[in-house]
Amino acid sequence: MVAKDTKFKDALKVIGNVQASGRKILLPDEAMDVIKLSGIFTPAYALVKTVHEASVEAKTMGFPVVLKIVSQDALHKSDVGGVVIGVENEKEVERNYNEIMNNLFKKVPDADIMGILVEKQMPKTTEVIVGGIRDEQFGATVMFGLGGIFVELFKDVVFRIAPVTKTEALEMIKEIKGYSVLNGYRGAERLDIQQLARTVVTVSELVSDIDEIKEVELNPLLVYTEGVTAVDARVIIK
Amino acid sequence: MTLEKFFNPESVAVIGATEDPKNITSTIITNLIEMGFAGKLVPVNPHHDEVFGLKCYPSLPDIKEQVDLTVISIHSDYVPEVLEQQAVCGIRNSIIISGGFAELGGKGVELEERIKNICRDKDIRLIGPNCIGVLDNYSNFSTSFLPWTKVKRPEKGTLGILSQSGSYVVAMMDMLSLEGIGVSKVVSYGNRADVGESELIEYLTNDELTHVIGIYMESVDDGRRFINASSNFSKSKHIVALKAGRHDSGIEAAKSHTGAIAGRYEIYKAAFRKSGIVEVNGLEEFMDACKVLLMQKPAKGNKVLVLTNGGGFGVSVSDMCSDTGLDVAHTPAGIREALSEKFPEYFILKNPIDMTGSSGDEDYGIAMKSALVDNDFFDAAIIIPLMPPPTMTDGVAGIISQRAKESGKPVVICMVSGIYTEKIKAKFEEKGLPVFPSPERCVKAMSVLVERGRMNGC
Numbered sequence: 001m002v003a004k005d006t007k008f009k010d011a012l013k014v015i016g017n018v019q020a021s022g023r024k025i026l027l028p029d030e031a032m033d034v035i036k037l038s039g040i041f042t043p044a045y046a047l048v049k050t051v052h053e054a055s056v057e058a059k060t061m062g063f064p065v066v067l068k069i070v071s072q073d074a075l076h077k078s079d080v081g082g083v084v085i086g087v088e089n090e091k092e093v094e095r096n097y098n099e100i101m102n103n104l105f106k107k108v109p110d111a112d113i114m115g116i117l118v119e120k121q122m123p124k125t126t127e128v129i130v131g132g133i134r135d136e137q138f139g140a141t142v143m144f145g146l147g148g149i150f151v152e153l154f155k156d157v158v159f160r161i162a163p164v165t166k167t168e169a170l171e172m173i174k175e176i177k178g179y180s181v182l183n184g185y186r187g188a189e190r191l192d193i194q195q196l197a198r199t200v201v202t203v204s205e206l207v208s209d210i211d212e213i214k215e216v217e218l219n220p221l222l223v224y225t226e227g228v229t230a231v232d233a234r235v236i237i238k
Numbered sequence: 239m240t241l242e243k244f245f246n247p248e249s250v251a252v253i254g255a256t257e258d259p260k261n262i263t264s265t266i267i268t269n270l271i272e273m274g275f276a277g278k279l280v281p282v283n284p285h286h287d288e289v290f291g292l293k294c295y296p297s298l299p300d301i302k303e304q305v306d307l308t309v310i311s312i313h314s315d316y317v318p319e320v321l322e323q324q325a326v327c328g329i330r331n332s333i334i335i336s337g338g339f340a341e342l343g344g345k346g347v348e349l350e351e352r353i354k355n356i357c358r359d360k361d362i363r364l365i366g367p368n369c370i371g372v373l374d375n376y377s378n379f380s381t382s383f384l385p386w387t388k389v390k391r392p393e394k395g396t397l398g399i400l401s402q403s404g405s406y407v408v409a410m411m412d413m414l415s416l417e418g419i420g421v422s423k424v425v426s427y428g429n430r431a432d433v434g435e436s437e438l439i440e441y442l443t444n445d446e447l448t449h450v451i452g453i454y455m456e457s458v459d460d461g462r463r464f465i466n467a468s469s470n471f472s473k474s475k476h477i478v479a480l481k482a483g484r485h486d487s488g489i490e491a492a493k494s495h496t497g498a499i500a501g502r503y504e505i506y507k508a509a510f511r512k513s514g515i516v517e518v519n520g521l522e523e524f525m526d527a528c529k530v531l532l533m534q535k536p537a538k539g540n541k542v543l544v545l546t547n548g549g550g551f552g553v554s555v556s557d558m559c560s561d562t563g564l565d566v567a568h569t570p571a572g573i574r575e576a577l578s579e580k581f582p583e584y585f586i587l588k589n590p591i592d593m594t595g596s597s598g599d600e601d602y603g604i605a606m607k608s609a610l611v612d613n614d615f616f617d618a619a620i621i622i623p624l625m626p627p628p629t630m631t632d633g634v635a636g637i638i639s640q641r642a643k644e645s646g647k648p649v650v651i652c653m654v655s656g657i658y659t660e661k662i663k664a665k666f667e668e669k670g671l672p673v674f675p676s677p678e679r680c681v682k683a684m685s686v687l688v689e690r691g692r693m694n695g696c
Contacts, residue, residue: 135461137458138458138462139461159507
């Protein structure tokens with residue numbers, strides 16, 4: 001890989017390692033590493049290989065936690081029963097850890113498992129999607145939309161050619177039909193649109209700076225009245 | 239290499255020239271004769287000695303003088319041979335009208351690859367195949383195979399038309415003629431085997447006679463080059479795009495139509511946005527957007543004055559402005575005071591300003607002077623002069639256009655078409671004010687000016 005002048009050098013290293021292993025889709029912990037190293041906020045998380053490690057990490061970051069399977073044979077984690085949320089104590093860590101493993105082995109007996117990702121569970125709030133796609137024709141693009149039903153049912157998303165400035169990112173945010181959900185609908189508190197815009201800018205720069213990236217997606221990105229946090233990410237490389 | 243010889247060739251060889259009216263080559267030649275093309279026209283066909291009174295040559299090598307361009311409309315199977323021949327003769331440009339290439343799939347794709355390779359190896363530039371080719375309204379050159387008696391040639395003007403589709407180009411020329419919108423250059427490039435929209439936009443950036451480009455697109459030739467070329471063009475001029483093949487069914491049609499595969503629509507929208515391109519829906523919006531950008535400049539903001547002598551039209555225009563994101567802001571106190579001194583108290587001064595059916599020509603001048611010339615609160619104006627009252631005369635066109643000029647702000651006129659109002663419309667447009675025949679179209683046209691103004695501000 002050619003060394004480039006990019007502020008995403010550390011993220012690029014993670015991608016380089018994945019490329020060297022011949023894989024195209026980053027594992028959940030690798031994808032989280034890429035976005036964290038790019039300066040996007042994430043909750044505390046750790047990749048563990050044993051139940052004991054899982055308990056230690058969960059205690060350190062504080063309950064509740066989320067457990068997610070990390071295996072290239074389970075890239076759609078929830079389809080194989082590979083995600084458990086709301087894990088409240090050490091006992092539940094142990095029970096769910098084993099259950100996730102068993103679920104996968106039942107579906108894919110010879111699955112290659114890297115471990116389990118323990119992630120601090122964040123309080124519920126509005127969910128959005130921020131993505132980047134390298135288009136064959138137009139190159140790097142960035143996408144923003146509200147998460148869940150809004151993107152699935154209403155396709156309420158906005159695209160721009162990447163990279164975008166913060167002004168453009170703010171325009172994107174205001175352009176979606178569901179903007180009022182972010183901007184204090186019916187007396188709800190106004191969410192941190194400034195920080196959200198900065199995250200859109202970062203994703204747009206990430207996809208336009210690092211040619212190796214084909215797709216990147218923060219889904220969901222949680223938006224609070226102060227700050228945003230990416231709790232799950234996908235990164236696909238060429 | 240420049241594309242100049244496609245538009246202004248000194249000498250053109252028409253391959254397969256004939257007087258047979260069923261053969262499109264005969265119309266290409268008669269069109270050129272009728273247009274008064276000043277360059278040399280050289281028919282090529284081994285079966286004729288003379289075509290339309292012009293000496294006809296058996297083959298390209300028989301022509302002794304330099305030829306700039308070939309126009310090829312013979313069966314696709316024979317096209318590679320002609321290209322090989324013209325390469326030997328040092329003819330560097332070709333417009334291939336013939337279909338029977340990539341749009342057919344299978345063998346057609348192979349044939350198109352073959353002509354592409356010949357052109358690349360032999361340094362020949364190519365427009366087409368499967369297209370109408372060009373019209374240059376100033377050099378009086380065209381390769382259209384449709385008689386000007388059936389598709390009226392547009393007047394000379396400053397609009398350039400680019401299109402993947404031949405039928406759209408023909409429809410646009412006809413509509414533009416009827417609307418009196420003048421054209422500089424038209425290019426239909428069909429399968430786009432070589433020259434495509436990005437290079438044409440680059441070329442037209444330096445064409446002083448082209449101020450606005452209207453483009454019909456199914457797909458893009460080179461995404462990043464297109465963005466760069468369009469952004470550069472849009473710094474001082476405007477591009478209006480009509481994107482077809484937006485939905486799944488449309489993509490299917492695009493594929494079978496010109497052999498192009500349309501890209502994802504959302505990303506096209508993003509690219510248009512990045513490039514300062516105004517995107518429109520449908521032919522009518524396309525014409526209106528081109529027209530308004532040719533005649534008026536972009537608005538500095540979205541505060542729009544609505545001025546009329548007919549209340550209902552004022553209200554419906556205001557409604558549509560709100561729907562489109564235009565701000566029909568309340569008339570500020572300064573303007574109201576100035577106007578209340580000059581107008582009777584039953585004139586309604588909040589925006590829209592409704593001067594009622596009792597007002598006349600001069601009242602438009604008075605209102606525009608106070609609200610638009612002497613005050614910079616409003617960024618633009620939609621004027622709706624209803625002509626039936628006896629106090630309204632054709633003199634109103636001069637008064638309104640004079641005030642519009644003094645204000646330096648964009649002004650558009652809404653005037654529903656009628657036999658009498660068509661004449662008034664012509665008077666407005668002579669003076670540079672665009673007239674649109676319904677509140678919907680007028681507001682949409684104004685929103686194009688506001689959108690362009692906002693883009694330039696970014």
